[in-house]
Amino acid sequence: MPNVSVKVLLFATFRKKYGSKELIIECDGTIKGLINSVSNVLGREFYDDVYDEKRGMVRDDLIFAINGRNIKDLKGNIGLKDGDVVAIFPPLAGGLSPHTL
Amino acid sequence: MPGGYMGKILRVDLSTGALRTEPILEEVARKYLGGKGYAVYILYNYLREYEFKGISPPDINPLGPENVLIFATGPGTGIPGFPCSGRYHVMALRSPLTGSIGSANSGGEWGPFLKFSGYDMIVIEGASEEPVYLSIVNGVAELRSAGDLWGKNVFDTCRILSRRVGGKNTSVACIGPAGENLVRMACIVNDEHRAAGRTGLGAVMGSKKLKAIVVSGDEKVPVANPDEFREVSRRCLETMRKNRVTGEGLPTYGTSILINVINTAGGLPYKNWQTGVNPYADKISGETLAETYLTGRRACWGCTIGCGRVTSVPSGPFQIIGTEGPEYESIWALGGSTGVKDLDAIVKANHYCDEFGMDPISLGSTIAAAMELYERGYIPKEDLQGLDLRFGNSTALVEAVWRTAYRVGFGKYLALGSKKLCEIYGHPEISMSVKGLEMPAYDPRAMKGIGLEYATANRGGCHVTGYTVSVEILGIPEKIDPLTPEGKAKWAKLFQDFACVVNSTVNCLFSTFALGVKDYADLLSAVTGWSLSEDEILRIGERIYNLERVIINRLGFDGKDDTLPRRLLEEPMPEGPAKGHIVELERMKEEYYRLRGWVNGIPTAEKLKELEIEL
Structure with missing residues (x-):
C-alpha cells in the first residue's frame, strides 16, 4: 500500500530520455518500491536503468542520493519517509581513477 | 635520447636577448619525466643558484626579472594515439598572486605544436625593456618586437600572430590586457580560449614584457617502441570510448x-x-x-x-x-x-x-x-x-x-x-x-578529503592537485563517505602523486577518469623505451611533489600555511546534507604528514633520501 510521498529528481540524460526532471511519487517507503512506482509512470526501461535485478540493489554505476546522501554512504536499513528528496544521476559523472576497477 | 622527447630546451634571457639551446638530460627525465616534473627540477636549481649568490628566496620578486617562467611539455605530449596529449604545463618560481610556486596547465594545440617546432621546453628568465614576442618555427627561435601588439586583447593577438607567422601547425600563447596590467590573476591564453589559468602567470609574462610565444613546425615526436605503443594506445582509447564519463558524460555536458x-x-x-x-x-x-x-x-x-x-x-x-x-x-x-x-x-x-x-x-x-x-x-x-x-x-x-x-x-x-x-x-x-589562491567549487565541509587536499596543495587552494572528490562524491574507483575525515589522507596523497605524473607526461587529467596507473606505466614505457612499473610511476609523482614542496618551504611556506579559511574550520555548514559539519583538518593533516614523511609540512631528510632527491 502506498504510504510515502517522495520527490524524485532526474538529471543529465535521464531528463531527455524520460521527458521529466521532477516527479512526486507515492511509494511503499522502500527503494525498490520507489523505483517500481517511478517505472509505473516512466516505463519499465527506467527500472532497468536504475535497478540491478541480479544483485537486488540500485545499479552500482550511478549516483542515487536521498536528501543529498549517496545511498552507498548510508548505513543499516535504508528507508524513505514522507517529504524525502531522491536525486538520480546516470553513470556519466565521474572522477579520477588511479586504480581503475 | 629516449622516445617521446624532441631532446631540446630553449633558454631565453629577456634582459640580454640571448637565446640558447641545451639538451634534455636523460638522467633528469628518467627521474622527473617532463612537464611539471622537469620544470620543478629546473626551478629548484635556479633557487639554489640564487641562494649561492646570497639572494634569499622570500626576497625574489614574482614580478621582477629574477622570476623564472617555464613552458613545458612531456614525453606523451603531441604523440598521435597518446590519450588526450594536447596539453602543456607552465611554472614559475613564484606566483604574483600567492608568493608560492606558480603552476598552471592548458590544452588546445600549443603544447603539441611546441614539440613539432623542435623543442620540449622553454625556460625564460630576465625581463625585456620593450614588448617582445618569441617565435619558434621549425627549430629557429627569434625574439621580435611586439610593440604593435601591446594593448591588444587575446583574440586579436592570437589571430594576428597566427597570420604573421603562418605555416603548418601554428599556435599562439599570449597575454591580454590583464597580464600587461599585472593583474594578479592574469592567465596565459592559447588558441583563443584555452588557458594556463591559475596562479597569475599572465602577470609574470607581463612583467617580463613578453606578449606572446608563437610556435610552428612539422617535426614528429619519436616513439621508442611503435608496435608496443600502437597496442597499448588501442587498448587505452577503447577503454576511454567505452567509459561512461569520458565516452558520454563529458562529451555531452x-x-x-x-x-x-x-x-x-x-x-x-x-x-x-x-x-x-x-x-x-x-x-x-x-x-x-x-x-x-x-x-x-x-x-x-x-x-x-x-x-x-x-x-x-x-x-x-x-x-x-x-x-x-x-x-x-x-x-x-x-x-x-x-x-x-x-x-x-x-x-x-x-x-x-x-x-x-x-x-x-x-x-x-x-x-x-x-x-x-x-x-x-x-x-x-x-x-x-x-x-x-x-x-x-x-x-x-x-x-x-x-x-x-x-x-x-x-x-x-x-x-x-x-x-x-x-x-x-x-x-x-x-x-x-589557501596560500592566497582562491579555492575552487567544492566545499570541504561536505567532502572532507578535498579540504585536506586544498590545505596541502603546493600551489594553494586547488582541486586538480589531487581530486579526492572522485572517491568522496563520484565513487571512482571506490566510494567513501564524504562526511567522515577517516581514510582521506591516503587518497589525498595518492591523487596528488598521480596528478604529478599526468602533469609531467603531459596529457589531460580527464583521461584518468578511465585510465589507471598501469595504463600510464604501459603508455610511457612504450613511448620512452624505459621499463616503468606502476610503483615506479607513483614514486616519480611522489618525488616531484616533494621537490616542489622543498621549493615552497624555501619560499617560506610550511605547516602553518597548510590550512583553510576560518569559515570552513569553525562555521558549521548551515543547511543541506552536510548541515552542522566543519572540516576536521588537524586530524587529517596529522595522518597525511605521517604518510608523506613530513614534519610540520617539511619533508624529512630521510624522505628526500628515500626518493633520491639531492639538494
Missing part, C-alpha cells in the same frame, strides 16, 4: 555536469561560501547550458573526449556570438559564488575572462569576496565608484570583469586577488583562499 552533482551533495559554495547549497543551481547547470546556449563542442589536439563547449547568447544585454565555455569552475566562480543565476551573464563574463586573459576562478571568487565585504558594510559605497556589488547582480559581475582587467576604479582592488582585497578592508577571514 562538459564539466558542468558537476553543478547539480555537487549541489546535491551540499558542497556547491554559494555567495562566497556562506552555504553549500545553491537554490538556483539547476539554472546554471550543464543540463541547462546544453538546452540553451550550447552550439557545439571543441576538442583539444589529439583528444577523443571533446569537453570544450562552444556557445552563443543570441540576444539580450549579455549577447555574445560564438564563444567558448563556460565550464564547471567558471560557472561556479562567476555564478554560484557571486549568487548570479543568469547563465547568459556568466557566459559573457567568461568570454571577457578569455578576451582579457584572466582566471575566472580567482576573479569570480574575488568579486564574491568583495560582494560579501560590501553587503556586510566593510566596503564603503563610494569606493565602488558606481559598481553595485550586491550578490546576484549580473550587470555588476560583467562590469567588474573588465574593470579588473584594466584596473579601472574599484577594479584596481579586485586586481590584487581576494586575499589582498580582504586584508585591505580589514577582514582577511572573508577571503576563501
Whole structure:
C-alpha cells in the first residue's frame, strides 16, 4: 500500500530520455518500491536503468542520493519517509581513477 | 635520447636577448619525466643558484626579472594515439598572486605544436625593456618586437600572430590586457580560449614584457617502441570510448555536469561560501547550458573526449556570438559564488575572462569576496565608484570583469586577488583562499578529503592537485563517505602523486577518469623505451611533489600555511546534507604528514633520501 510521498529528481540524460526532471511519487517507503512506482509512470526501461535485478540493489554505476546522501554512504536499513528528496544521476559523472576497477 | 622527447630546451634571457639551446638530460627525465616534473627540477636549481649568490628566496620578486617562467611539455605530449596529449604545463618560481610556486596547465594545440617546432621546453628568465614576442618555427627561435601588439586583447593577438607567422601547425600563447596590467590573476591564453589559468602567470609574462610565444613546425615526436605503443594506445582509447564519463558524460555536458552533482551533495559554495547549497543551481547547470546556449563542442589536439563547449547568447544585454565555455569552475566562480543565476551573464563574463586573459576562478571568487565585504558594510559605497556589488547582480559581475582587467576604479582592488582585497578592508577571514589562491567549487565541509587536499596543495587552494572528490562524491574507483575525515589522507596523497605524473607526461587529467596507473606505466614505457612499473610511476609523482614542496618551504611556506579559511574550520555548514559539519583538518593533516614523511609540512631528510632527491 502506498504510504510515502517522495520527490524524485532526474538529471543529465535521464531528463531527455524520460521527458521529466521532477516527479512526486507515492511509494511503499522502500527503494525498490520507489523505483517500481517511478517505472509505473516512466516505463519499465527506467527500472532497468536504475535497478540491478541480479544483485537486488540500485545499479552500482550511478549516483542515487536521498536528501543529498549517496545511498552507498548510508548505513543499516535504508528507508524513505514522507517529504524525502531522491536525486538520480546516470553513470556519466565521474572522477579520477588511479586504480581503475 | 629516449622516445617521446624532441631532446631540446630553449633558454631565453629577456634582459640580454640571448637565446640558447641545451639538451634534455636523460638522467633528469628518467627521474622527473617532463612537464611539471622537469620544470620543478629546473626551478629548484635556479633557487639554489640564487641562494649561492646570497639572494634569499622570500626576497625574489614574482614580478621582477629574477622570476623564472617555464613552458613545458612531456614525453606523451603531441604523440598521435597518446590519450588526450594536447596539453602543456607552465611554472614559475613564484606566483604574483600567492608568493608560492606558480603552476598552471592548458590544452588546445600549443603544447603539441611546441614539440613539432623542435623543442620540449622553454625556460625564460630576465625581463625585456620593450614588448617582445618569441617565435619558434621549425627549430629557429627569434625574439621580435611586439610593440604593435601591446594593448591588444587575446583574440586579436592570437589571430594576428597566427597570420604573421603562418605555416603548418601554428599556435599562439599570449597575454591580454590583464597580464600587461599585472593583474594578479592574469592567465596565459592559447588558441583563443584555452588557458594556463591559475596562479597569475599572465602577470609574470607581463612583467617580463613578453606578449606572446608563437610556435610552428612539422617535426614528429619519436616513439621508442611503435608496435608496443600502437597496442597499448588501442587498448587505452577503447577503454576511454567505452567509459561512461569520458565516452558520454563529458562529451555531452562538459564539466558542468558537476553543478547539480555537487549541489546535491551540499558542497556547491554559494555567495562566497556562506552555504553549500545553491537554490538556483539547476539554472546554471550543464543540463541547462546544453538546452540553451550550447552550439557545439571543441576538442583539444589529439583528444577523443571533446569537453570544450562552444556557445552563443543570441540576444539580450549579455549577447555574445560564438564563444567558448563556460565550464564547471567558471560557472561556479562567476555564478554560484557571486549568487548570479543568469547563465547568459556568466557566459559573457567568461568570454571577457578569455578576451582579457584572466582566471575566472580567482576573479569570480574575488568579486564574491568583495560582494560579501560590501553587503556586510566593510566596503564603503563610494569606493565602488558606481559598481553595485550586491550578490546576484549580473550587470555588476560583467562590469567588474573588465574593470579588473584594466584596473579601472574599484577594479584596481579586485586586481590584487581576494586575499589582498580582504586584508585591505580589514577582514582577511572573508577571503576563501589557501596560500592566497582562491579555492575552487567544492566545499570541504561536505567532502572532507578535498579540504585536506586544498590545505596541502603546493600551489594553494586547488582541486586538480589531487581530486579526492572522485572517491568522496563520484565513487571512482571506490566510494567513501564524504562526511567522515577517516581514510582521506591516503587518497589525498595518492591523487596528488598521480596528478604529478599526468602533469609531467603531459596529457589531460580527464583521461584518468578511465585510465589507471598501469595504463600510464604501459603508455610511457612504450613511448620512452624505459621499463616503468606502476610503483615506479607513483614514486616519480611522489618525488616531484616533494621537490616542489622543498621549493615552497624555501619560499617560506610550511605547516602553518597548510590550512583553510576560518569559515570552513569553525562555521558549521548551515543547511543541506552536510548541515552542522566543519572540516576536521588537524586530524587529517596529522595522518597525511605521517604518510608523506613530513614534519610540520617539511619533508624529512630521510624522505628526500628515500626518493633520491639531492639538494
